[in-house]
Amino acid sequence: MKAQDARSLGLARWSVAVGLGVFGIKWLAWELTGSVAIYSDALESIVNIVAAVGALVALAVAVRPADATHPFGHTKAEYFSAVAEGALILFAAFEMLRAAWGRFLHPQPFTEPALGLGLVALAGGITAGWAFLLLAQGRRVRSPALVADAQHLLTDVASTVGVLFGASLAWQLGWWWLDPLVAAGVALNILVVGLRLVRRSVGGLMDEALPPDQVARIQRTIEKNLDGALEYHDLRTRASGPRAFVEFHLVVPATMTVEEAHAITDRLERALEEALPGAETVIHVEPESEAKHGGWRA
Template structure:
């Protein structure tokens, strides 16, 4: 089975088992705080189910209707997961507020805390596993699901401490207060996940990623590569699409231009951490480029080389040759 599918299927099966365990803990305690954790587990199951479907789509090859592949669905999956987390947090807060006004009896807290503690520990292990798998296979869906499970593990840990505190102090209204605090924490994490996914869906620039690409080009710069500008990057799941303009000597024939562009393609795919598809537009050099062009034996040079203009995110992403700046 494909590694990403295997990872998310494992997370889905474990989420179902943990959800059942948490509801058992709620039924034996009637604790609103434990119900909070159990309700979030429903979100875990729904999110993991959709994540599995989105990863199934991302493994499909490109087709006529999806020439860039199906990777964008991973951002939608993360958006859905963040939305579900936020909704769960809101429901938890409203339910806890109601129970503060109309409290109910709580029993078997130690037993319930033990069950929640075990489920939290399992979620922590699975969460780290998914995050590492997501980074390895460049899957925002796996990372999102892993971070969600880590959030669940943190709330479970806080819940165990709170339940033990309630049992020791016999201050039972703390049950509702703890639930509200956990609900706020859940909403915050849902917002962060949703914000990242919306950025991906809107093709928000990944500044760190663009900086890495520019640094690779600058470090391996060749004399015919006079300048690069209008560099843009879009991420589709694990794949990265880059388009840019490269200024080359105007007297190069098509074979030489193709050779230089192929060298750039091999460089990016050999050193970058993403599988990258490049669309490079070749621009001819102009006399104003001569002062920063390093071509040693140029028969059309009109002024001597003075200094190299270092490629940075400030100049490589602008849609103009460097001498226009």
Template sequence: MTVAQTKNRLGLLSLVVSIGLVAVKFYAYHLTRSQAVLTDALESIINVFTSGFALYSLYLAGLPKDENHPYGHGKVEHLSIGFEGALIFIAGVFILYSASLSLLHPHPVARPDWGVVLLAATAVVNLGVGLLLVRSGKRLKSVALVGDGQHLYIDAVTSIVSSGALVLVAATGIERFDSGAALLLGGFILVNGGRMLRRSVSGLMDETDTAVVAEVIAELQAQRRDSWIDVHNLRVQRYGSNLHIDCHIQMPYYFSLDEVHTQLHDIEELIRARFAVEVEMFVHADPCTFSACSLCLMPACPVRQHPFQHTVVWTVTNAVKDERHHLG
């Protein structure tokens, strides 16, 4: 099974589970007439729409590059998270409004025991499927699957809090526990929707993923050759699960074009071997200058003008700058 097929099957699983749990939660609301349960059920409706959109985005992200999309279709996964975050945020606003009215005018909660049983069952399912999606999403480098799984985590939390509210109402007879829990859940949902929107915007705006950049630099440092005098202006862009990397590498100016091509090919291959996703890498070769002699490890260099002093250790701080390194 291909990576794209695995992603699509996981997305379909999320959609089917979401539809089933929405039915269970609205049945629980029918039995209890609880504001907290209604809040949980409304939030779960969002799961259905977002899971469906996530499934479609996974299908698009798996399509090959074409003339209109030379970098592939992977960025649609960030759009999927933004769509999901926007719906969650809107739901949070509505839930806060509804819960506030219910807090001012509480109403009786019927059959809380059945509500607790049904919501607890949905929480267990959501946690299990959410864990599967997050783990698989991280392994497959899919932000859409990770986002969908995290949303199921949120759904599980709302179910647990709603169950707790029903237990308190049954134990104390204080109906405002139900509305208070709904108000708390509305705020929680609102904050998480905002966070997902922020993550979506970051991805669409090509915000630097420092962890991935650090991995690329660490691999170059670990596999470093004497002829790789310097690395700078390193940039990483993520297109769905795929990576686009470009950088400048300084090499001896007397290398032939064939030798430079061999070195660049080796660099690209070692980076591709490091990441379990498709990597598109463009490396620009800069000729060395005599000012780089003090940083160069090339043995028996025929044109050396200055003795070697020390190497520059490449880090996230210095390798991303658009300037060659120097002593100082």
């Protein structure tokens, strides 16, 4: 197993442990206060745990090497984790809205508000610290599953801050109807995040092209290293988990030998690997009779 893959799996295991700890703290805070806003925040932590477990399973599958039935590897398994997380977020959002409506119809004061809100603040601080660490490491190892988990955790932190503010205001002013309104706000916020997460993950499963900035970097790299060739065209890109795939047609002079054309493709592949670490490049060499009017010419 590569060091990068081992690091990803280690981070995923820690996410499960952190999620369980944070959920326990928030659940205790809900038991102490009876706040439906804190209940909503605790529900989101359950989603964090399930998502972390899903990411761990997906990463364990994704690191398996290519085989006869999966010649391109198993990296797309990570997208299934991200899709599942998005679906869980949507489910939690609707449950939060249901609970908030019931409490809006029948408001009630908090019990042990100071201790409960202090516990929520502690849980939020732990989540924030882990989310930023996970986001940085997830981007470093180019793992969609870890990045998705970190982004959801950051949403959880924002929700926790809103819950603390709204619940504190309700407690200090006695506006108990504010508690379910805050819960509804949390639900709507994560509803939007869940929809975005599902959309991005489905895009990966559907072989969506790489982001425009990466495509532009690929184009610049090819154009800079095209010496000896005539043009390139039909550039196509896609991502599969942490791996990027690049494919294009390279037009060379009709008099060029196979060895000379091979040397150019080697140079281009090395340059693209440096520009986009982990990228797998496929270059289809063509004679100049196949040149296209819309191709980029050297």
